[in-house]
Amino acid sequence: MKQASFLGDDKVTFEDVDIPRALDDWAVIKVTVAPLCTEYKQFYAGQTTGRIGHEAAGEVIESGPKATVLPGDRVVVMPSLACGRCKLCESGFYVHCQNWHDYEAIQGSTAGIGTVTQYLARPSFLMLPVPDEIPIDQAALAGCALGPTFGAMQKLNVTASDTVLISGLGPVGLGGIVNGLFRGARVIATDPAPWRLQCARQMGIEDVFDPTQGDALSRILDLTDGE
Structure with missing residues (x-):
């Protein structure tokens, strides 16, 4: 072989x-x-x-x-x-x-x-x-694309009433979007790479931004009404 x-x-x-x-x-x-x-x-x-x-x-x-x-x-x-x-x-x-x-x-x-x-x-x-x-x-x-975040969200019992922050949109992070959406959760996604942010948008995520531009924490708090 x-x-x-x-x-x-x-x-x-x-x-x-x-x-x-x-x-x-x-x-x-x-x-x-x-x-x-x-x-x-x-x-x-x-x-x-x-x-x-x-x-x-x-x-x-x-x-x-x-x-x-x-x-x-x-x-x-x-x-x-x-x-x-x-x-x-x-x-x-x-x-x-x-x-x-x-x-x-x-x-x-x-x-x-x-x-x-x-x-x-x-x-x-x-x-x-x-x-x-x-x-x-x-x-x-x-395997590595969906497995890590599947296990994490299962352990955390993520549901449709939750908001999930995915920080980093490589293959594992994009897999996290899939698992978050599958569970009905609201997903916020961040990454400094424009093409990765575009991938998240194409997957249906509206709350997408570059965390190196401005105050990332304040922006997240704004998106979650301070929670």
């Missing part, structure tokens, strides 16, 4: 590597979509790495004997190599797991450790099923 690597000096290559294996409770998916998160920083910094990407969605092609997914399942892969057995994992906080799997020790190589690859392997509990009515490219946003 092909797997992307940064070579430094603004160079990227696709290497031929072995397809990873579906062992025990692991599964292998054919990657359909691999959103790019902060990996571009490594590229611009001239770093070299064979592990590009940590978000993906695709179709299961092979599952281990103890896996919770089956070949043919469409899934979103969570950005983790958590153990799935510690208290944090069992409580749903696998992002904070302190006992990550040693991928290379399990697979015998780093093939499939990143997500900008044709196939990848992960513990199957980190693969979430995608409903038939959701396009796979939209489902891929369940």
